Amino acid sequence: MEKSNSVFLALAISLMLVSPSISDVKSDAKPSEIKSDVANYRLPRNLIPMHYDVTIFTDVKEPEFKFDGIVTIHLICIQQTKDLVLHMNNLTLSQDTITRLVKHGIANPSKELTPVHPVSHNYDTENEIYTATFETPFITNQEYTVEIPFNGVLNEGLSGFYRSSYTNRATNDTEWLATTQFESIDARRAFPCFDEPAMKSTFTISLGHPKHLNSISNMPLETSMDIPNKPDWVLNVFQKSVPMSTYLVAFIISNFTYRESKPSKEFSDVKFRTWARKEVIDQVDFAAEAGPEFLNFFERYFNIRYPLPKQDMVAIPDFSAGAMENWGLITYRESSLLYDNVRSSIHNEYSIANTVAHELAHQWFGNLVTMKWWTDLWLNEGFATYMAAQALNDKYNKPGSRHSWKILDGEALSNILLIFPLDSLSSSHPVSVPIGNPSEISQIFDAISYRKGSFLIRMMNSFLSPKVFQQGVSNYLDKYSYGNAEQDDLWSSLTEAGHRAKILPKDLTVKKIMDSWTLQTGYPVVDVVREYGNKKNTIKFNQKRFLALPDLKRSDSTQCWWIPLTFTSSNEKLSSSKPIWLPCDQDNSALSAHDQHDIVANDELDLNAGLKDNDWLIINRDMNALIRVNYDDKNWDMIINQLNANHTNIPTLNRVQVIMDVMEFSKLNILKYSKAFDLMSYIHKESEYLPWRSALNTLYSMDNLLKRTGPTYDYFKTYIRNLLAAQFSTQPEIRSSLEGYEERLHKTQLYSAACHFGLPECVERVQEEYKSWKSAKSVDNYIIPADMMYLTYCEHIKTAPLEEWNFLYKRYLTIDTPSRKSTSFVL
Numbered sequence: 001m002e003k004s005n006s007v008f009l010a011l012a013i014s015l016m017l018v019s020p021s022i023s024d025v026k027s028d029a030k031p032s033e034i035k036s037d038v039a040n041y042r043l044p045r046n047l048i049p050m051h052y053d054v055t056i057f058t059d060v061k062e063p064e065f066k067f068d069g070i071v072t073i074h075l076i077c078i079q080q081t082k083d084l085v086l087h088m089n090n091l092t093l094s095q096d097t098i099t100r101l102v103k104h105g106i107a108n109p110s111k112e113l114t115p116v117h118p119v120s121h122n123y124d125t126e127n128e129i130y131t132a133t134f135e136t137p138f139i140t141n142q143e144y145t146v147e148i149p150f151n152g153v154l155n156e157g158l159s160g161f162y163r164s165s166y167t168n169r170a171t172n173d174t175e176w177l178a179t180t181q182f183e184s185i186d187a188r189r190a191f192p193c194f195d196e197p198a199m200k201s202t203f204t205i206s207l208g209h210p211k212h213l214n215s216i217s218n219m220p221l222e223t224s225m226d227i228p229n230k231p232d233w234v235l236n237v238f239q240k241s242v243p244m245s246t247y248l249v250a251f252i253i254s255n256f257t258y259r260e261s262k263p264s265k266e267f268s269d270v271k272f273r274t275w276a277r278k279e280v281i282d283q284v285d286f287a288a289e290a291g292p293e294f295l296n297f298f299e300r301y302f303n304i305r306y307p308l309p310k311q312d313m314v315a316i317p318d319f320s321a322g323a324m325e326n327w328g329l330i331t332y333r334e335s336s337l338l339y340d341n342v343r344s345s346i347h348n349e350y351s352i353a354n355t356v357a358h359e360l361a362h363q364w365f366g367n368l369v370t371m372k373w374w375t376d377l378w379l380n381e382g383f384a385t386y387m388a389a390q391a392l393n394d395k396y397n398k399p400g401s402r403h404s405w406k407i408l409d410g411e412a413l414s415n416i417l418l419i420f421p422l423d424s425l426s427s428s429h430p431v432s433v434p435i436g437n438p439s440e441i442s443q444i445f446d447a448i449s450y451r452k453g454s455f456l457i458r459m460m461n462s463f464l465s466p467k468v469f470q471q472g473v474s475n476y477l478d479k480y481s482y483g484n485a486e487q488d489d490l491w492s493s494l495t496e497a498g499h500r501a502k503i504l505p506k507d508l509t510v511k512k513i514m515d516s517w518t519l520q521t522g523y524p525v526v527d528v529v530r531e532y533g534n535k536k537n538t539i540k541f542n543q544k545r546f547l548a549l550p551d552l553k554r555s556d557s558t559q560c561w562w563i564p565l566t567f568t569s570s571n572e573k574l575s576s577s578k579p580i581w582l583p584c585d586q587d588n589s590a591l592s593a594h595d596q597h598d599i600v601a602n603d604e605l606d607l608n609a610g611l612k613d614n615d616w617l618i619i620n621r622d623m624n625a626l627i628r629v630n631y632d633d634k635n636w637d638m639i640i641n642q643l644n645a646n647h648t649n650i651p652t653l654n655r656v657q658v659i660m661d662v663m664e665f666s667k668l669n670i671l672k673y674s675k676a677f678d679l680m681s682y683i684h685k686e687s688e689y690l691p692w693r694s695a696l697n698t699l700y701s702m703d704n705l706l707k708r709t710g711p712t713y714d715y716f717k718t719y720i721r722n723l724l725a726a727q728f729s730t731q732p733e734i735r736s737s738l739e740g741y742e743e744r745l746h747k748t749q750l751y752s753a754a755c756h757f758g759l760p761e762c763v764e765r766v767q768e769e770y771k772s773w774k775s776a777k778s779v780d781n782y783i784i785p786a787d788m789m790y791l792t793y794c795e796h797i798k799t800a801p802l803e804e805w806n807f808l809y810k811r812y813l814t815i816d817t818p819s820r821k822s823t824s825f826v827l
């Protein structure tokens with residue numbers, strides 16, 4: 001660790017200059033043997049890395065794209081072994097150039113004063129594990145350095161150390177850059193390493209490259225030096241990192257430029273820069289402004305300072321994921337970072353802000369505290385997804401302001417719209433799936449992991465209360481800083497906070513609750529049956545897994561969940577923020593008498609005077625739990641009557657929920673469609689964005705079913721036009737702008753629906769706008785409002801002749817606004 005950079009660098013440079021002949025390890029590698037060891041893709045724990053010095057020389061040039069490197073790993077031996085076992089993939093190295101040196105504090109100094117080389121080596125292709133065997137063993141408690149020269153090729157595969165390119169629009173030249181993407185298991189493609197998340201270590205990265213390019217890495221630049229005999233080259237040495245996992249290491253060599261964010265009062269010491277190729281550098285301003293705001297929000301929320309001196313964010317032309325949270329050097333796909341003030345829509349703004357916040361949340365949840373193994377990746381991703389919504393809410397939801405935007409409610413709906421259909425299939429999977437070989441990761445991490453993960457975290461936030469939840473998370477991050485943890489560690493921090501605040505029943509743990517949600521597939525439907533005309537006001541509950549296609553062969557009847565029940569009703573006595581638990585155990589005797597009033601016994605709850613016979617009742621206030629709820633007929637009718645009389649008495653998210661549930665139950669013949677349409681009929685009076693979004697979602701799916709039914713479809717369209725007409729008439733013209741975010745989203749949503757279902761007024765307005773644009777003196781100067789661009793072009797092209805299609809496509813190719821290009825037309 002203490003090896004000075006200058007000594008090391010001299011070595012590295014000389015190595016590069018003499019360019020030793022390095023034999024291809026593949027030529028003498030033995031085929032991998034199946035070891036009896038079950039987890040042969042896991043590294044043994046005999047040797048533990050403490051520090052890496054990584055130096056890589058890269059000439060980002062066609063056609064070779066080669067790099068040469070040397071890594072010096074400082075190790076401590078935990079258990080005696082002759083084998084150095086580490087990860088490597090698609091690199092070339094030679095046993096003869098690997099050296100091992102005993103570090104100071106030598107247990108037995110006479111034994112080994114000069115560097116030694118391995119006597120044999122082996123490469124396991126399948127598991128990407130390289131083993132170098134030494135004649136004398138590594139000795140327990142002794143520190144060593146091993147030095148491994150290697151070389152490789154910048155690949156085109158978007159993982160490891162790879163090359164990316166773009167066209168310089170001024171010259172039409174292809175410009176190249178070299179960049180990295182290591183998560184989950186591709187650090188080993190850039191340098192040999194112990195490539196497992198729990199093997200944290202510090203890193204000193206040094207990058208040699210031609211002078212006309214610049215380089216960045218996780219940490220700030222320490223020194224920049226000339227390279228002997230390479231006058232056009234520079235060697236940039238970066239500061240030593242904090243202890244971190246290999247998958248978070250990153251470096252980039254490019255010709256990019258950057259904008260520096262204005263320092264904020266709260267963290268003037270974090271240098272924040274946002275990078276992109278020169279042509280689109282004007283599009284980084286939005287992210288450069290939002291980034292520090294989010295960083296600042298997370299510092300306050302987690303109550304832990306951002307631990308690095310700087311944060312860089314970079315837009316990469318070729319990038320496989322949306323973005324990657326490398327510590328201090330976040331990489332993005334261009335469309336996930338670049339925002340054009342005129343041509344990007346509100347959806348683009350949301351998605352860029354959301355991605356930036358997601359990656360910044362990872363700097364704590366993921367980077368500072370990392371999962372022990374990939375099994376808990378869902379927690380990393382679910383948490384970052386959830387925290388991003390919190391940060392956006394802080395930025396956009398200013399109660400009382402015209403610009404207020406209820407981000408958390410919108411995010412909850414977005415998530416549930418994805419989870420409900422996927423997770424109601426018997427083929428779904430639990431959020432938490434044991435991962436063996438990391439190669440399984442990509443098959444498992446999908447919307448369920450991110451979105452259901454996020455929704456379940458939101459559920460915890462609500463049953464623990466935001467303050468207690470925040471305290472528990474902050475304690476957890478503090479306790480495991482620079483270390484690794486697993487899901488049960490978070491559960492116990494949250495349980496502790498919940499019990500201290502007396503918000504969680506004494507004998508109930510977060511683990512017990514959350515295991516029922518994260519280890520099981522699916523989500524429950526709760527049947528609620530009220531008994532009328534009895535003084536106790538008894539409510540009977542029954543829970544079972546909700547399946548869209550009931551699987552007759554498999555009995556899921558034993559599945560159950562710990563459900564936090566919350567209520568809303570026409571009777572105000574019934575609203576309490578503290579949930580009553582619908583238990584999963586049939587046997588509640590384990591729970592003490594003290595807790596009984598927090599837990600529903602025998603699936604029955606007596607509300608006594610809490611509810612009158614003619615009060616409507618809705619379970620799951622604000623859609624806090626991931627459940628569907630079905631009611632007895634009389635209660636449904638009371639809900640429907642209330643909606644039609646005055647819907648604002650029912651909270652927004654509960655309107656959203658009853659719409660989703662009643663339509664789904666009708667589809668499955670659990671309720672009659674007449675009930676669904678009685679309920680839906682209130683929507684013509686609804687002026688809010690989210691209930692309409694929920695309604696349109698179900699109507700579009702019905703649209704798909706009825707599309708080819710001829711006259712029936714016409715009736716259906718007429719019906720929807722009638723529902724839409726009143727609200728559409730309240731919407732402003734295409735070119736008049738709205739201030740509020742939700743108003744803008746609602747306008748786009750209503751226009752899209754109205755045009756889709758053929759409301760004449762909408763179709764006319766859109767065609768008119770298209771005509772104005774097309775007949776403008778210069779189509780470059782006539783800008784269709786960004787939120788309405790997609791709709792306008794698509795509505796027009798639906799019926800336009802081929803030459804119009806060609807015209808629009810050519811325009812599309814000339815525009816350099818990635819955020820628009822990825823989702824829709826930009827012209």
Ligand SMILES: *[C@@H]1O[C@H](CO)[C@@H](O)[C@H](O)[C@H]1NC(C)=O
Nearest residue numbers: 026089090091092152153155
């Ligand atoms: C790396 O992968 C590429 C493409 O699969 C292959 O052509 C090349 O030979 C590999 N190099 C090494 C050193 O394994």
Ligand SMILES: *[C@@H]1O[C@H](CO)[C@@H](O)[C@H](O)[C@H]1NC(C)=O
Nearest residue numbers: 167168169170171172173814
């Ligand atoms: C670049 O290529 C395009 C398309 O081939 C051409 O129209 C343009 O004039 C070229 N520009 C330069 C600077 O060569």
Ligand SMILES: *[C@@H]1O[C@H](CO)[C@@H](O)[C@H](O)[C@H]1NC(C)=O
Nearest residue numbers: 175176212213254255256278
């Ligand atoms: C880098 O950018 C500069 C100025 O923008 C340009 O003159 C030069 O040609 C570029 N070179 C490379 C290799 O990208």
Ligand SMILES: *[C@@H]1O[C@H](CO)[C@@H](O)[C@H](O)[C@H]1NC(C)=O
Nearest residue numbers: 642644645646647648649650
């Ligand atoms: C509907 O209920 C809300 C809230 O109780 C009330 O403010 C509003 O005046 C009612 N509207 C009508 C039309 O009765």
Ligand SMILES: [Zn+2]
Nearest residue numbers: 358362381384
């Ligand atoms: Zn993430």
